[in-house]
Amino acid sequence: MSQRAEFRRAPGYWPRAALFYVYLLFLYGPILIIAVLSFQGPLASMTFPMQGLSLHWFSEVVDPGGFSRQDFRMPFVRSLILAIIVMVLTMGLSFLAGLAFRKSFKGNIVVFYVVVASLIAPSALISLGIGLGFNELGLQSQWYTGALGAHLSWTLPFGVLIMLAIFSRLDPSLEEAARDQGATEWQTLRNVIVPITLPGLIGVALFGFTLSYDEYPRTSTIVGEFNTLPVEVMNTINIAATPVIYAIGTMTTLFSLLVIFASFLAVYIIQKRRTGAGLGIARKAAKADSS
Amino acid sequence: MVRVITSALRYRAALQISPLSLALLFFLVGPVIMIMIMSFYEFTGFMTVPDATLENYIELFTSSLTGVNYLQTLKMVGITWVVTLVLGFTLAYFLVFDLVELRTKLLLFLLCVVPFWTSSVIRMVAWVPFLGKEGIINKFVIWTGISAEPLQFLLFSEFAVFLSYIQIFTLFMMAPLFNVMARINRDLIEAARDNGASGIQILWHVIIPLCKPGIAIGTIFVVSLVASDFAAVSLLGGQRVGTVSISMIIQMNMAQYPPSSATGVILLVVVLLIVGGIMRMVDVRKQL
Numbered sequence: 001m002s003q004r005a006e007f008r009r010a011p012g013y014w015p016r017a018a019l020f021y022v023y024l025l026f027l028y029g030p031i032l033i034i035a036v037l038s039f040q041g042p043l044a045s046m047t048f049p050m051q052g053l054s055l056h057w058f059s060e061v062v063d064p065g066g067f068s069r070q071d072f073r074m075p076f077v078r079s080l081i082l083a084i085i086v087m088v089l090t091m092g093l094s095f096l097a098g099l100a101f102r103k104s105f106k107g108n109i110v111v112f113y114v115v116v117a118s119l120i121a122p123s124a125l126i127s128l129g130i131g132l133g134f135n136e137l138g139l140q141s142q143w144y145t146g147a148l149g150a151h152l153s154w155t156l157p158f159g160v161l162i163m164l165a166i167f168s169r170l171d172p173s174l175e176e177a178a179r180d181q182g183a184t185e186w187q188t189l190r191n192v193i194v195p196i197t198l199p200g201l202i203g204v205a206l207f208g209f210t211l212s213y214d215e216y217p218r219t220s221t222i223v224g225e226f227n228t229l230p231v232e233v234m235n236t237i238n239i240a241a242t243p244v245i246y247a248i249g250t251m252t253t254l255f256s257l258l259v260i261f262a263s264f265l266a267v268y269i270i271q272k273r274r275t276g277a278g279l280g281i282a283r284k285a286a287k288a289d290s291s
Numbered sequence: 292m293v294r295v296i297t298s299a300l301r302y303r304a305a306l307q308i309s310p311l312s313l314a315l316l317f318f319l320v321g322p323v324i325m326i327m328i329m330s331f332y333e334f335t336g337f338m339t340v341p342d343a344t345l346e347n348y349i350e351l352f353t354s355s356l357t358g359v360n361y362l363q364t365l366k367m368v369g370i371t372w373v374v375t376l377v378l379g380f381t382l383a384y385f386l387v388f389d390l391v392e393l394r395t396k397l398l399l400f401l402l403c404v405v406p407f408w409t410s411s412v413i414r415m416v417a418w419v420p421f422l423g424k425e426g427i428i429n430k431f432v433i434w435t436g437i438s439a440e441p442l443q444f445l446l447f448s449e450f451a452v453f454l455s456y457i458q459i460f461t462l463f464m465m466a467p468l469f470n471v472m473a474r475i476n477r478d479l480i481e482a483a484r485d486n487g488a489s490g491i492q493i494l495w496h497v498i499i500p501l502c503k504p505g506i507a508i509g510t511i512f513v514v515s516l517v518a519s520d521f522a523a524v525s526l527l528g529g530q531r532v533g534t535v536s537i538s539m540i541i542q543m544n545m546a547q548y549p550p551s552s553a554t555g556v557i558l559l560v561v562v563l564l565i566v567g568g569i570m571r572m573v574d575v576r577k578q579l
């Protein structure tokens with residue numbers, strides 16, 4: 001009680017707290033507004049006041065009639081497939097690179113700087129360069145070739161930097177212990193390194209998936225004949241402004257939130273199991289001790 | 292024996308790094324080389340002819356539009372940098388130093404991060420019902436009588452682009468700052484206070500110097516993201532904002548590949564110089 005009375009907020013606490021919550025409103029407000037606006041009736045405008053209440057625009061997305069020029073279904077499937085491929089490649093390549101960087105191989109500084117360059121390179125430059133490369137080979141870049149590469153140029157830096165951070169926190173004595181106990185390299189990797197770095201790997205997967213699923217600037221000019229979802233959405237905005245944009249925006253954001261939630265849940269379960277297992281061992285040891 | 296093992300290890304590391312190296316070679320280094328070659332080709336006005344001419348660069352450096360575009364880009368980068376730095380710093384400070392419970396800190400931090408994993412195109416579009424002529428802000432402005440006419444500068448303007456940048460990029464400044472602030476040893480702050488430092492002095496002489504690596508990483512992100520953006524400018528700028536990236540995209544869409552490539556090469560050089568300068572000041576790799 002007395003401790004509570006003594007507890008004083010630092011000067012400037014309330015302005016900072018206010019700024020923080022206003023920032024959150026600024027961050028989420030617009031997207032919440034378009035979520036609300038996507039429930040309008042068929043004769044809707046792009047803004048308030050709402051014209052009726054219906055699921056019309058959602059049904060336009062899920063099942064566009066014969067008259068509708070905008071069909072988001074295949075672009076969604078393409079983006080989903082592409083995101084899964086990019087996620088798997090980003091995880092694999094970043095993990096292997098993380099392992100390599102631990103032993104500081106020849107040229108590690110060059111590779112590190114190229115990774116950073118990949119992160120900061122202007123988007124238009126990447127897509128123009130890839131497009132020109134495909135032209136040179138007499139091919140047309142498609143969403144599953146050139147755009148896939150452009151996505152990797154964006155997701156790999158995040159993946160590699162996360163893995164570097166994870167591996168720099170990995171205690172080498174754990175591996176030494178495994179090796180001392182007679183584990184082979186492969187066993188050490190499989191039973192020690194992978195399980196310990198698993199939450200980080202899930203983080204890499206989340207970055208790989210979402211950054212690819214939402215990628216627009218590096219994709220737009222090299223997507224080929226068939227659009228990914230962000231490119232299709234951007235084209236729709238330029239052609240016709242109807243609340244169907246809000247409906248697809250709401251749905252794709254919900255989908256992203258679902259993916260984020262799933263990966264957090266996975267990390268949470270892993271951590272819980274880990275401490276749970278740790279506690280179990282400790283309890284057993286305590287029991288053996290007392291008996 | 293030892294030598295055999297180390298060479299085997301070295302061989303394995305080379306094997307482990309090669310998939311990443313190949314991917315970056317194909318999709319970063321290769322494309323950049325392509326652009327460099329293309330920037331020396333000749334563009335006749337409707338055709339691209341293989342050549343080794345400096346014409347595109349001469350054209351670029353003598354065009355008055357180049358200066359205008361770079362000034363505009365510089366302005367976008369500068370203002371966004373200042374706002375995201377001040378905002379990101381304050382937000383990170385609030386999370387790290389004002390909040391007590393770790394769980395609340397992480398939860399609120401995550402709330403700031405989550406939008407990063409959602410579509411930026413949608414987040415840009417989401418400004419339209421807010422800022423438009425018939426938008427929420429203008430309805431409010433007319434209703435309260437602040438102005439009789441709807442404010443025109445809100446949408447399809449520089450202002451809208453800034454708003455979108457600040458919304459999307461503040462995280463890139465805040466997250467590294469959160470990271471470095473969380474690692475600041477509280478004893479240092481206590482020591483400064485015991486020695487009679489005021490709040491401002493502690494901020495200026497203890498906290499901010501220790502935040503430098505975070506500021507450096509955030510700056511790298513914000514500078515390169517703003518310099519490379521063309522989606523927000525084309526969606527919210529209403530053809531009133533001419534940046535270097537936009538001019539590159541316009542040339543690209545008109546199939547003027549050699550001049551577009553020259554624009555791209557110079558933009559890349561400028562961004563690399565800025566980032567290189569920052570990385571010289573702060574060892575970014577140590578921060579991982």
